[in-house]
Amino acid sequence: MSKTNLKNKEQNSGDMIDDLELSMEGKEEEPEKKTGQGKKEDGVLMSRTKIALAKKLLENIRENNDQLIQLLAGTIGEEDEARLSIGQMSDDSFVSDQAEAEAGRVIEGVFDGENMIGPDGKQYSVPANYASKSKLVEGDILKLTITPSGTFVYKQIGPIERSRVIGKLEQNDTGSFIVISEGKKWRVLTASVTYYKGKSGDEVVILVPKAGQSQWAAVDNIVRSKF
Incomplete structure (x- = not known):
């Protein structure tokens, strides 16, 4: 065999090996591309889930953050500041987040003037002393923690906007008290009334929802008549 033919044969063999290596490299890259695409798809799904969860959390805390910023900036009025004051809540009603998590069942609901209405439509009794001391208004959002021992611990978490109304205190035939102002009754x-030692005929300052009608009002103060 001539040197020229041998050289050509070696060159052809080298070319075949190069082609084979390129072919194998191409095949090895394909699974990696598919795997990479799979990871990308999984990443998109995970990102969407995280975005949705983050969006919900941000929506839940946005209102409270806005109020906090306004409070720090001094743009909230005295009445709203008093309404948001932590002093409006009973000291014995405060439970830390950790304690709540360990305590048991937690339910949020709306105060109807006497009781809390839960999301399931059930009524949960609210102690009259707590409602009076906290000056709860119909429409306030409450959080109820039911401890393992069955104790009900309330916390006011969403006060409704309030308006003050001056009226006259009266007692009906059943012994219940009502306040009359400009033809309206609450x-x-x-x-x-007992806390302020009020009686029929006294002038009373009440708190009612700023928007909408309500059947109940919270007693803010009573000016006792001399007679």
């Missing part, structure tokens, strides 16, 4: 808790 029921008030007997515990609130």
Whole structure:
């Protein structure tokens, strides 16, 4: 065999090996591409889930953050500042987040003037003394923690906007107290009237929802008549 033919044969063999290596490299890259695409798809799904969860969390805390910023900036009025004051809540009703997590069942609901209405439509009794001391208004959002021992611990978490109304205190035939102002009537808790030692005919300052109608009002103060 001539040197020229041998050289050509070696060159052809080298070319075949190069082609084979390129072919194998191409095949090895294909699974990696597919795997990479799979990871990308999984990453997109995970990102969407995380974005959705983050969006919900941000929506839940946005309102509270806005109020906090306004409070720090001094743009909230005295009435709203008093309404948001932690002093409006009973000291014995405060439970830390950790304690709540360990305590048991937690339910949020709306105060209807006497009781809390849960998301399931059930009524949960609210102690009259707590409602009076906290000056709860119909429409306030409450959080109820039911401890393992069965104790109900309430916390006011969403006060409704309030308006002050001056009216006259009266007692009906059943012994319940009502407040009359400009032809409108509101029921008030007997515990609130008793606390201020009010009686029929006294001038009373009540808190009612700023928007909409309500059947109940919270007693803010009572001006006792001299007679």
